[in-house]
Amino acid sequence: MKVINFTIPEKIGSSIHVKEDKQPYFYPHLHRHVETQITLVLGGEGTLVIGNNMQPFKSGDLFVIGANQPHLFKSDPCYFKPDSRKKIHSLSIFFNPEGLISRVLGLPEMNSINKFIKSSNHGIRAAEKDTSKLLEYILKVKNNSDGLMLAYFIEMLHAMANLIQWEYFSTESFEYIFSDTDGLKMNDIIQYTMDNYKKEISLDQIAAVAHLTPQSFCRYFKKYTSKTYTHFVNELRINEACKMLMEKKSVSIGNVAHHCGFNSVVSFNRVFKSIVSKPPRDFIRTHEKKN
Numbered sequence: 001m002k003v004i005n006f007t008i009p010e011k012i013g014s015s016i017h018v019k020e021d022k023q024p025y026f027y028p029h030l031h032r033h034v035e036t037q038i039t040l041v042l043g044g045e046g047t048l049v050i051g052n053n054m055q056p057f058k059s060g061d062l063f064v065i066g067a068n069q070p071h072l073f074k075s076d077p078c079y080f081k082p083d084s085r086k087k088i089h090s091l092s093i094f095f096n097p098e099g100l101i102s103r104v105l106g107l108p109e110m111n112s113i114n115k116f117i118k119s120s121n122h123g124i125r126a127a128e129k130d131t132s133k134l135l136e137y138i139l140k141v142k143n144n145s146d147g148l149m150l151a152y153f154i155e156m157l158h159a160m161a162n163l164i165q166w167e168y169f170s171t172e173s174f175e176y177i178f179s180d181t182d183g184l185k186m187n188d189i190i191q192y193t194m195d196n197y198k199k200e201i202s203l204d205q206i207a208a209v210a211h212l213t214p215q216s217f218c219r220y221f222k223k224y225t226s227k228t229y230t231h232f233v234n235e236l237r238i239n240e241a242c243k244m245l246m247e248k249k250s251v252s253i254g255n256v257a258h259h260c261g262f263n264s265v266v267s268f269n270r271v272f273k274s275i276v277s278k279p280p281r282d283f284i285r286t287h288e289k290k291n
Helices: 108-119 128-142 146-161 180-196 203-209 214-225 229-247 253-259 265-276 280-290
Strands: 016-023 036-043 046-050 053-057 062-065 071-075 088-095 124-126 166-168
Touching: 016 128, 016 146, 036 128, 046 062, 046 229, 053 229, 062 128, 071 180, 088 128, 108 146, 124 128, 128 146, 180 203, 180 214, 180 229, 203 214, 214 229, 229 253, 229 265, 229 280, 253 265, 253 280, 265 280
Parallel strands: none
Antiparallel strands: 016 088, 036 062, 036 088, 046 053, 046 071, 062 124, 124 166
């Protein structure tokens, strides 16, 4: 099992690292690194876990993940099937705000950019209408080197800092409370849950995964996520339900509820509304109207 601390390979003498991934699925372990991460998903779908929050992701989504934020891009189950031919494709830019580039970011002209970087520490997603323009900036950074790369990178950050519509995610930073041991334990918990959320997971089962008693597990999980385990599982199930309702026009709410691990439509509707702030049918209407 991979440890939570992750080292981004760097080009010697460079303060910016650009990485293009074309793989069967995204890196499947909860991890963190000292670099701020800007990732544009060009191909792939799944669930992003970041800090104490989770969001579905799809092709065209652009995320900014703050330094030292534990996160995981979990590809949908179909990507892990033995006969799957699906691939993910992403472009990422990594930079350490406290590293070499801090000399540039420390200039008074970088004030608005520094405010943006700080505001994105817990994770943000760009509006769909802005991603095509931001892709142009990312490609300029990727396809140039040295001074031009740095110039285009600063230009990109300036454009990001001036965008109005950002969706903010995690409400808490875990930089100072996650040890490596806790990271491994939380990784095991999250992996097991994401693999088994479609069926009932008893407290005894998940506590055994964490090598804790049920009572200790409840305290442990609440301490590191600020939410109960039941709420976490329900969020995961509702994320999957939202993806199904948006992707498949003919699917029934009852089938979605059953597929996502709910025993009844009544229970599904209640939990859906508590998390999304509207019932499933209103969610479908809003999505159809938007598109």
